[in-house]
Amino acid sequence: MRFLPDSREPKVAIVGFGYVGCCLGVALAEQGLYVTGIDRDPRLVAQLEDGRCHIAEPGLPEALERLRGTGRLTFSTGYDAIGDADVIVIAVGTPIGPDRLLVTRQLEEVCAELAPRLRRGHLVVVKSTVSPGATRNLVRPLLEAGGLVQGDDFGLVYCPERLSEGNALSELRELPIIVGGCDPESTHSATEFWKRALDVPAWEYTSSEVAEIVKLADNWWIDHNIALANDLARLCDAFRVDVLEVIGGANSLPKGGGHVNILLPSVGVGGYCLTKDPWITWNAARERGVRLETIETVRAVNDAMPRYTHETISAELARAGRDPGGAKVAVLGAAFKNNTGDLRSTPVKPVVDGLRAVGAVVSLYDPLADPAELRSLMGVEPSATLEEAVTGAHCLAVLAGHEPFQQLDFAALRERVSSPCLVFDGRAYYSPETVEELRRLGFGYRGIGR
Ligand SMILES: NC(=O)c1ccc[n+]([C@@H]2O[C@H](COP(=O)([O-])OP(=O)(O)OC[C@H]3O[C@@H](n4cnc5c(N)ncnc54)[C@H](O)[C@@H]3O)[C@@H](O)[C@H]2O)c1
Structure with a gap:
């Protein structure tokens, strides 16, 4: 029929x-x-x-x-x-x-x-x-x-x-x-x-089973690839080279009808799908007696990124002579993904918790996220304006690279922040020119793998 x-x-x-x-x-x-x-x-x-x-x-x-x-x-x-x-x-x-x-x-x-x-x-x-x-x-x-x-x-x-x-x-x-x-x-x-x-x-x-597994395979691949990018970023940090340069070079290799296509590292993986679909896959396999070890590893790598982020921020503050306890960190962008207001399973939450656990004073600004949702999730009163969030900050942690954060007027912000002030790049992927400009203005700069 x-x-x-x-x-x-x-x-x-x-x-x-x-x-x-x-x-x-x-x-x-x-x-x-x-x-x-x-x-x-x-x-x-x-x-x-x-x-x-x-x-x-x-x-x-x-x-x-x-x-x-x-x-x-x-x-x-x-x-x-x-x-x-x-x-x-x-x-x-x-x-x-x-x-x-x-x-x-x-x-x-x-x-x-x-x-x-x-x-x-x-x-x-x-x-x-x-x-x-x-x-x-x-x-x-x-x-x-x-x-x-x-x-x-x-x-x-x-x-x-x-x-x-x-x-x-x-x-x-x-x-x-x-x-x-x-x-x-x-x-x-x-x-x-x-x-x-x-x-x-x-x-x-x-x-229907093929179609169901196609969906799971897509998200398995994405999560896996991001984990590779995140581990690569940690390697690049250890060798003090820019992971974006490495990824640009690595991705030029033709492979399998396309190119090597390493995605971008970041503060972590969040949202509604990548945090759960790999576990749906893992459990389905386990029920049939198959253990999918890559999923366990990939999830562990990506889940560790928020901790890597707040520990790196603390270490950079300490290196600049500022005790992270009592330092003001302005978190710019709280959503799990650039240019969305979606706070579901956002990795920014464990970053904020980790910073507060060492005594940092966290201000929060995300123009796309719902303020009430942000307040209830983070336990921090969100700032109404960028200016309010950054005033007196020792670190500007850009953790979602929303469009407005790509256009920040750092010269104007310099007047409002403390000195020294670190710009931490969790997902904005500032260009080498912007990083150069930041250094010229007297900011410190650190990114994930940068
Ligand atoms: N969010 C994404 O980006 C995305 C992408 C691809 C696939 N998916 C998948 O699509 C599905 C939906 O995701 P979503 O993000 O839209 O979820 P959602 O939570 O935003 O929407 C689900 C909706 O279903 C409604 N609902 C629940 N039980 C109901 C019932 N008995 N009768 C009528 N309505 C009911 C809820 O009120 C809710 O509005 C999930 O399986 C998700 O994994 C999501």
């Missing part, structure tokens, strides 16, 4: 309208589809209905504004829209617990809501990141509990979401979509859906 209407544009319901659901919903509606975003969070739905955007993603508020009143994007806390939809996308959260095991509760609750509402011809697309086999062995039986049979009555596929924060809307219009169904008809229908809906390449794979 084919799981897509021939004669008209398919109607879409997206269950879980958080970061991924909202970005996807907007992209589909902008392509002209009728989309309903379903989320159990009434506050979120009320905000979206009011035209307020809770997600700091470039272009998203403007797109939501453009779609307002068109009827192409609606929101609900209830599941009524399921009956009218052709395609149902599941994009709820799949966190890990304190034991690092995948928590599938949100997914299970959604399936329980969907099962009695499914009708013949529905195509269900799972986008949430899951363990290999979860689409077939967890989602399918829960949906079939409603009485319909997957493959005969409704289609089921896994299509991982691979967008990266900060570029989500453009990536949704470009990235190829990986499609792996529980049966060939589901796969073909979903492939056609994505091609029609987003006009992007959709690549068919032989099973």
Whole structure:
């Protein structure tokens, strides 16, 4: 059976309208589809209905504004829209617990809501990141509990979401979509859906398990590569050479149809995906008796970077004759990623904790992060302005390289900070010219691997 209407544009319901659901919903509606975003969070739905955007993603508020009143994007806390939809996308959260095991509760609750509402011809697309086999062995039986049979009555596929924060809307219009169904008809229908809906390449794979592992492999590679960059940075620190110079040279080597592509070192790895997906992979392998030692190592390397950061800051302050206890450190940028306000699992939190543990006085400024969230996470009252944060500082620790921090007027800041003052570069990757300028102005400079 084919799981897509021939004669008209398919109607879409997206269950879980958080970061991924909202970005996807907007992209589909902008392509002209009728989309309903379903989320159990009434506050979120009320905000979206009011035209307020809770997600700091470039272009998203403007797109939501453009779609307002068109009827192409609606929101609900209830599941009524399921009956009218052709395609149902599941994009709820799949966190890990304190034991690092995948928590599938949100997914299970959604399936329980969907099962009695499914009708013949529905195509269900799972986008949430899951363990290999979860689409077939967890989602399918829960949906079939409603009485319909997957493959005969409704289609089921896994299509991982691979967008990266900060570029989500453009990536949704470009990235190829990986499609792996529980049966060939589901796969073909979903492939056609994505091609029609987003006009992007959709690549068919032989099973939902392949598609599930593709997602995990991507994030495994990224985490692994960042760990390599972080270890390389520590090596470069020991030899007093600039890691960015080394990476530039190393990446010029052609390899495997592309080039060596070492990513950038930083204060650490945070966010919602890289801190959990490798553990989902690790646990899935362990359940099959396979121990993935690279994941253990990579996670340990990346988790150690916040400590490396605050210990390096303390050591540099001491080297400049300033006791880190009582020194003022202005932390500029608290998000886990440049140019986002996302504080989820940000590595800046353990840096701030480490600095405060040695008695440093920490001020915090992040123009993109929500001040209330920042206050509650860090236990520090955030500064309202850059000037307030840096006044009297012995160190300016740029820990997220947001655009405004790339344009800092260090000559003007020099008048406000203490002397000597260290600029610590955790993720801004200042050019050699900027570093030269900093030195000329009398600042000390230190970066991760620089
Ligand atoms: N954030 C990213 O950059 C990213 C990228 C790729 C993949 N993913 C994956 O996509 C999935 C979603 O991630 P996210 O960042 O959008 O999470 P999120 O927490 O921002 O959004 C999940 C939403 O689901 C809603 N929800 C939970 N249970 C529900 C239910 N029973 N019914 C209706 N709504 C319900 C929540 O209220 C929330 O708004 C996760 O599996 C994640 O690993 C995330």
